[in-house]
Amino acid sequence: MLKNKNFLFLLFGQSAANIGDTLYIISVISAIYNLTHSVIASSLVPTVITCAMVIASFMAPLFTNKLKLNHILVSTQLIKAFFLVGLLFYIKNGFVKQNIFGLFVIISIIAFSDGFAQPISQSILPHYAADNDLVKSNSILNTSFQILGIGGWAGGSILLAWLSVPSILVLSLALASLSVILLLQLQSVSIDQQASGNNSIWHNLLRGWRTIDTVPLLKLTAVISILDTFANSVWISSIILVFVQKTLNASQYWWGYINAAYMFGGVLGGILCYRLSQRIAKNPFSVMITGTTIVALVTFIVSINSNMWILLCLSGLVGIFGELKDIPQTSLIQSRTDNKLLPNVFSSLTVLYTGTFSMASVFVSALSEQFGVRFVFVISSFLLVIVSVLLFFNKRLINQN
Structure with missing residues (x-):
């Protein structure tokens, strides 16, 4: 895969975009907190970003059957770069002090542009990698993004101590521009859906959902993903912070160590998947049920x-x-999914994942306040046991070639 030029352009293009996203989010949170001294106002940033990205993922199918997938990636990065310039101008000239609402409008547009990246990248990858290389390709992408996530947040926080918010935004803009240059090198990939006979807006928007509902493997994936996402919501930073400080009566610095251990574990998991790629391709069930069962036990x-x-x-x-x-x-x-349907399917699944995580985070936080953090970890492990059972009873469906 490392000799596949299209894969490398996709990898490095998305990596540059992801680092730039982390830097701009850090700078915006810092700018809002310095202006308002309000934790609530600062916490609105990830909330606004999540909502905008969900809307973008839902609307993505309206564009995938009319535009080439690589052009969508480039166009959305260009729009993001343009509004990063606007964000830089807005903050540097002090307009944010007069109207903070305008800042949230700009980051909403940037997040909306970013919302196309995940479903489109996942849909375009099979056009650049053979079926027997998909596990390796996804392992490399996941591992790289995990490493960059760790380095981006740590490095961005350090940069914030040395540089001003506008300076960090300039760096974010440079990375977004680099991403555009790299993604422009991708081979053209178009999805011809004209043969479907129905190109209405609602048909395109709902096509992914209908496909998930009618394809047994996709329906199973959706169900276990809802349960799994709900279970994993106990590992959000706020829950871990409460667990460390109030339940275990430990110092706050352990909070950072635990989050880092979780992310480094993700990196090691990606490397392990890469090494086991041939086995996973032949027998995905055994790896999936092993991973889920062990996570349930550990939780x-x-x-x-x-x-x-x-x-x-x-x-x-x-x-x-x-x-x-x-x-x-x-x-x-x-x-297992027709390439023509992948953008619709991944758009729907992204909405499902993100929406479930957002609701689960609130629900789990409420449960932890009412019954304690230990209780929500028990609930999480129980949900993962259910996922393991569902996987066990669908072994043939998962391993079907």
Whole structure:
């Protein structure tokens, strides 16, 4: 895969875009907090970004049957770069002090542009990689993005101590521009859906949902993804912070270590999937059920554990074995779904994942306040056991060639 030029342009183009996104989000959160000194106002940034990206993912099918997939990636990056210039101008000239609402409008547009990236990238990958290389390709992408996520947030926080918010935004703009240059090199990929006979707006918007509903493997994937996403919501930073400080009475710095262990575990999981790619391609069921079952067991152990060092190790294990389920699952969708339907399917699944995570985060936070953090980890492990059972009873469907 590392000799495949299209794959490399996609990898490096999206990597540059992701680092730039992290830097601009850090700078915006900092700018809002410095202006308002309000945690609530700052926390609205990821909320606004998530909502805008969900809307974009829902609307993506309206464009995929009319525009080439690589052109959509380039165009949305160009729009993002343009509004990053606007964001830089808005902050540098002090307009944010007069009207903070305008800042949220700009980041909404930027997030809306970014919302096309994930479903389009997942849909375009099978055009550049053979079926037997999909596991390797997804492993490389996931591992790279995990590493960049760790480095981006850590590096961005350090840069914030040395540079001003406008300077960081300039760096983000440069990375967005680099992303455009790299993505322009991609081979053209178009999805001809004219033969479907129905090109109405609602047909295009709902086509992915109908496909998921009628294809057994996709329906199974949607169900287990809802359960899995709900279960994984216990690992959001706010829940871990409460667990560390209030339940285990440990110092706050352990919070950062646990989050880092989880992300590094994800990196190791991606590398492991790469090494096991041939086995995963032949028997995805065994890897998926192993990963899910171990995460369920580890999550339950977390609920009864009181040792910080053990919690650190358990967090890393969740990251590792979580990838052993997620990467084969993505590869299955790509290899078993008609390429013409992939943009619709991945757009619908992205909406499903993001919407479920947003609702689950609120629900889990409420449960933790009412019954304690240990209780939500028990619930999480129970949901993952259900996922394992569903996988077990659908072994033939998953391993079907």
